[in-house]
Amino acid sequence: xxxxxxxxxxxxxxxxxxxxxxxxxxxxxxxxxxxxxxxxxxxxxxxxxxxxxxxxxxxxxxxxxxxxxxxxxxxxxxxxxxxxxxxxxxxxxxxxxxxxxxxxxxxxxxxxxxxxxxxxxxxxxxxxxxxxxxxxxxxxxxxxxxxxxxxxxxxxxxxxxxxxxxxxxxxxxxxxxxxxxxxxxxxxxxxxxxxxxxxxxxxxxxxxxxxxxxxxxxxxxxxxxxxxxxxxxxxxxxxxxxxxxxxxxxxxxxxxxxxxxxxxxxxxxxxxxxxxxxxxxxxxxxxxxxxxxxxxxxxxxxxxxxxxxxxxxxxxxxx
Ligand code: UDP
Ligand code: MG
Numbered sequence: 001x002x003x004x005x006x007x008x009x010x011x012x013x014x015x016x017x018x019x020x021x022x023x024x025x026x027x028x029x030x031x032x033x034x035x036x037x038x039x040x041x042x043x044x045x046x047x048x049x050x051x052x053x054x055x056x057x058x059x060x061x062x063x064x065x066x067x068x069x070x071x072x073x074x075x076x077x078x079x080x081x082x083x084x085x086x087x088x089x090x091x092x093x094x095x096x097x098x099x100x101x102x103x104x105x106x107x108x109x110x111x112x113x114x115x116x117x118x119x120x121x122x123x124x125x126x127x128x129x130x131x132x133x134x135x136x137x138x139x140x141x142x143x144x145x146x147x148x149x150x151x152x153x154x155x156x157x158x159x160x161x162x163x164x165x166x167x168x169x170x171x172x173x174x175x176x177x178x179x180x181x182x183x184x185x186x187x188x189x190x191x192x193x194x195x196x197x198x199x200x201x202x203x204x205x206x207x208x209x210x211x212x213x214x215x216x217x218x219x220x221x222x223x224x225x226x227x228x229x230x231x232x233x234x235x236x237x238x239x240x241x242x243x244x245x246x247x248x249x250x251x252x253x254x255x256x257x258x259x260x261x262x263x264x265x266x267x268x269x270x271x272x273x274x275x276x277x278x279x280x281x282x283x284x285x286x287x288x289x290x291x292x293x294x295x296x297x298x299x300x301x302x303x304x305x306x307x308x309x310x311x312x313x314x315x316x317x318x319x
Contacts, residue, residue: 004090005037006110006163009083011076012055013045015097017205019054022097027062029103033110040065041083042097046073052308059310069308077180078304080160084169086309093163098203101161105196109163112194119165119191125157126197135212142219150227152187155195162186162193177225178297181218184226224289231290234283241279 008026012019023040030038044052044067058065068082080094091113095101101123109121128136143156160182164172171189186193210218223230 003035003037004114005039005088006033006106007083007087007089007092008038008040009043009080009087009092009094010040010097011043011045011079011083011094012047012051012097013073013076013079013209014047014049014051015206016047016049016051016054018098018203019051019058021204022099023058023062023065025099026103029106033107036091036110038064039087039089041086042067043079043083044069045076045079046070056313059313066310067308068306071305071307074304075180076160077182080182081173081180082304082306084173087169090166091163092166092169093161095161096159098206100201100203101159102198102201105161105198106163108196109194112196113163113165117192118194119168120162120186120193122162122186122193122195123159124155124195124197125159125200127200128157129200131200138212138216146219146223146227149223149229150184152184152226154183154187154222158183158195165191167191176303178299178301178303179221179225179293180303181222181225184222188226220289224293228290230286234286237279238283241276 010022015022019042026038026040040058040062042055042058042065044055052067052069055065055067055069059067066086068086070078070082083094084092091110093106093109095103105123109123112118112121128139139156143154146154168189168191171191172185175185175189177185
């Protein structure tokens, strides 16, 4: 029987200090899992440091190391898609380069998926230990809102570390949207997923690319990507305020007829005008957000552009 192949897809953006450690850790696991073959696909997402050179060095040393280098930074989601498309494996795992996704989970994941009971095994953080409390607080609120608003379920603490069967990988690749939000995409395609819990680990080196503000914008975008409920909400809110206004008109007309018309209530009127103006702008903003996304989707731009792969490097070396 031929050995099955596992492709490990690793998006890297400015990961020069971590790559060597990552490679050491993943090859250690691959030696332990001798019943399968491995290939490693590093995606250099337009890094500004020596990430690409580091990857090329690994490729020289180990031909199982393959890479795709983007023409600029396209974001982690694009990196994951490129990796999935390049991967030839019967199973494909996606993981971060910073060893925050412990490779030690791979054997357990492989056991779950290869048994045929599951199509995917994903890692899930058991707790938010070691994180600033304010961040955990906002994460809680985010998951509450996103799950109330969208049809697909977003499970808290899930990382982009998962091992998938070929069928599931093909399903993910078939989702061609430009605004990619992988948590939502993985959840949308379905399939039977086993969750494996693990404790949070800190980055081995380098630093995170996520600021609070970036996470906030990402959160809003993800809600737009998998839910149209905000549009309905603005319509419902508009309806409610129309009803309130209607009742107020009747009250005022009756009051004027019965008690005359002393001019009053100017401050309250300004408040109402401001509030209505604000609500209208908000609703417009919500519509605008969807329109902007639709605009980007209809352009049909490529999700990523490749500058170099390991095949180019091999050719360079030969000539
Ligand atoms: N990453 C990427 N492109 C980007 C930003 C990040 O490919 O534009 C990669 C990064 O190199 C890492 C993974 O995505 O392998 C997760 O990034 P990071 O560790 O900064 O995020 P965190 O773990 O803090 O959520
Ligand atoms: Mg990380």
